[in-house]
Amino acid sequence: MIFRQLFDTVSSTYSYLLASRHGAEALIIDPVLEKVDRYIQLLNELDLRLVKAVDTHLHADHITGLGALRDRTHCITVMGEQSKADIVSMRLSDGEKLTIEGVSLDVIYTPGHTDDSYSFIMPDRVFTGDTLLIRGTGRTDFQNGDARAQYDSIFNRLLKLPDSTFVFPAHDYKGDTVSTIGEEKNFNPRLRVASVEEYIDLMNNLHLPDPKMMDVAVPANMHVGLVQNEIAQRGWAVTPSEAIAFIGRPDVAFVDLRERNERERNGEIPGSLHAPYPALQENLHRGGILHELAATKRIVFYCAFGERSAMAVQAARDSGLSSACHIHGGLAAWKTAKGPLLH
Structure with missing residues (x-):
């Protein structure tokens, strides 16, 4: 399998390119607009045909590359069915599969950071978006975030995966690139809570500033559809x-x-x-x-x-x-x- 983890230094966003082999179909998860030229270059170098561009949720810290990739490669844009984006080609729901030639990911609805957050599971890894981060969790104080829903998504869904499952989040601000479910169980400070009420209290008292790009990114990401x-x-x-x-x-x-x-x-x-x-x-x-x-x-x-x-x-x-x-x-x-x- 071809797997590439790509990084945007401005928003600290990870994007992920997957394909079964050279010359095959490819998909990308959480692309960033400013990096689209780099994605296109990499696709050409690896002889890949991009067929799906996927966002794990409606991002507030960067403008998505979905629309630009669609316009340049004619790929399918994909988000969860709860997304507030005006038009995407395909909307997924919990329990479905996200597939391309030779690659299949299980789709699970993991709300909490936002009400449209999804994670994507392969046999040995999970792409968690902003739901579960490396030694952290996504904030829950805007875009219909819900700490109780996030607790359920993490503790009753993601942490039920095998401990050896690699965790690939949509962001990291410390330079970490990958973790595992087992590591997060043992070392993630936000998961050291005795109850859902304790988790809600923790998340409701983070007092974080709004993302710098939020006023620009959210409206832009809600209007990515092809003008018909x-x-x-x-x-x-x-x-x-x-x-x-x-x-x-x-x-x-x-x-x-x-x-x-x-x-x-x-x-x-x-x-x-x-x-x-x-x-x-x-x-x-x-x-x-x-x-x-x-x-x-x-x-x-x-x-x-x-x-x-x-x-x-x-x-x-x-x-x-x-x-x-x-x-x-x-x-x-x-x-x-x-x-x-x-x-």
Whole structure:
């Protein structure tokens, strides 16, 4: 496996690049905007194709690199379903898996630092975001933080992992790069409490200053979504109501770009073809399923919120599929318009 821990000195943020091998798909966790050029350089050096960029939570101390990476690599942006970000391509929930080619991470909801905090588990390591730090824990005094919820996330979820599990947090301010669950149990001063009430009292009396970037970072990180209006202005989008009228037409093919678990959880448009977004370019090439389908049908792409489908319709047009369009706002907008769904 390829694993790189990358550091931003300004915000003391760790970002993590993972892939199964050279030449494979890759994902990055907690990217920083100012480091995007470095990430792109590293991806090229390692011959990797970035397919997912993930934030463990809505950050207050730096501007996320999610939007810039999406714009430059056409990757999928990913956050938890509780996130206040306006649009991300995919929203995960507790118990799901975050996957790319050859790599799978278990998704667990670990609120407390914020109400949208998630951790990601592999067999030998856990990426804890700001929930569990090295010899510390994330503060709980803003962004709907909750010390009681954090105690539960740490003591009843993260500390239940094997003691040998490596801990990779989103930040460290002392120069430490990695710990283990066992080390944190034994040496983390914030975990030396006898009860949840004692932990709440400790966290409520830290009296820390606000992060320097909070007033800039939080609003910016809430508006990272791809602006779909440009696609609509080109005439490449249809409203959910217009798309509903296409149901049953033999000259129209609905193409679902989401992953299998998203379809299982949220349903699908009746009669739609499943062609996951990571395989888009392969499917658009001559001989690919979408290239052949477009010879006789108008392709209507859709995804969860319209971000993947907006990128797909641009790629399709670039490949000569001149009638392709997408559903503006994705399945979320389709549901609001009372479009039919199969579960």
